[in-house]
Amino acid sequence: MSRLAIRIPFIVLAAGAALLLGLQAHAEDTRVIFPKDLELFVHYMTVKRGNVTEHISTTPEAIEAVKKGQPIPNGTQFVLTDYRDGELYRYFVMEKGPGWGADYDERRRTGDWQYQWFWPNKQINLKENTARCMSCHSSQKRNDYLFTAQRLSEFRGTPLE
Numbered sequence: 001m002s003r004l005a006i007r008i009p010f011i012v013l014a015a016g017a018a019l020l021l022g023l024q025a026h027a028e029d030t031r032v033i034f035p036k037d038l039e040l041f042v043h044y045m046t047v048k049r050g051n052v053t054e055h056i057s058t059t060p061e062a063i064e065a066v067k068k069g070q071p072i073p074n075g076t077q078f079v080l081t082d083y084r085d086g087e088l089y090r091y092f093v094m095e096k097g098p099g100w101g102a103d104y105d106e107r108r109r110t111g112d113w114q115y116q117w118f119w120p121n122k123q124i125n126l127k128e129n130t131a132r133c134m135s136c137h138s139s140q141k142r143n144d145y146l147f148t149a150q151r152l153s154e155f156r157g158t159p160l161e
C-alpha cells in the first residue's frame, strides 16, 4: 500500500472527529455552569401546568436589585427547576456575565445573558441549542429578558404562585 493510501483514512477520521466536536460546541457550549450553591438560592415563584411544576429561584442579591429597580448584577443566575409528576426532570439556568452577549451576533443576543439546560445529574443536554431559549426570552427585553422580573418585586418570603 502506498503511504498516501494509509494517510487518507486517517485524514478522514480526523476531519470527522473535528466536525463532531465542532457540532457539539455549537449546540451546547455556553459559559453557564451549574450553580455551585443552589441551596442558598431563594425560591420566589412556583408555576404549575398539568403534571409540570416549576420552582423559580435566584440569589438574594438579585431579588434586592429587582426590588430597588437596579440592574441585576453580573454573576447572577436564575434557575427554573422543572419537576414532572413530582420527580426532578431538568434545570434551566440563565446567567449574566460581563460582556457575555458579545459571544453572539446582535440578532441572537439577549443582553449579557447565556443559557443552559442541565439534566438531574447536572450534565448538559447536548441536543439543545440555546438559541431557542434566547429567541423566546428576547420578548422580555424590557424586563432584562426575565419573564418573572415584574412579579418578583411582589415577593415577601412565600413563593408566589
Ligand code: HEC
Pocket: 047, 054, 056, 078, 079, 080, 092, 093, 094, 115, 116, 117, 128, 130, 132, 133, 134, 136, 137, 145, 146, 147, 148, 149
Ligand atoms: C417558548 C418560550 C420559552 C423558551 C423556548 C424558553 N423559555 Fe425560559 N421561560 C419562559 C417563560 C414563559 C418563563 C416564565 C415561567 C413560566 O411561565 O413557565 C420562563 C422562565 C425561565 C427562567 C426563570 C427566570 C425568568 O425568565 O423569569 C429561566 C432561568 C429560564 N426560563 C431559562 C430558560 C432556558 C435555559 C431555556 C432554553 C433551554 C429557556 N428558558 C427556553 C419561556 C421560554
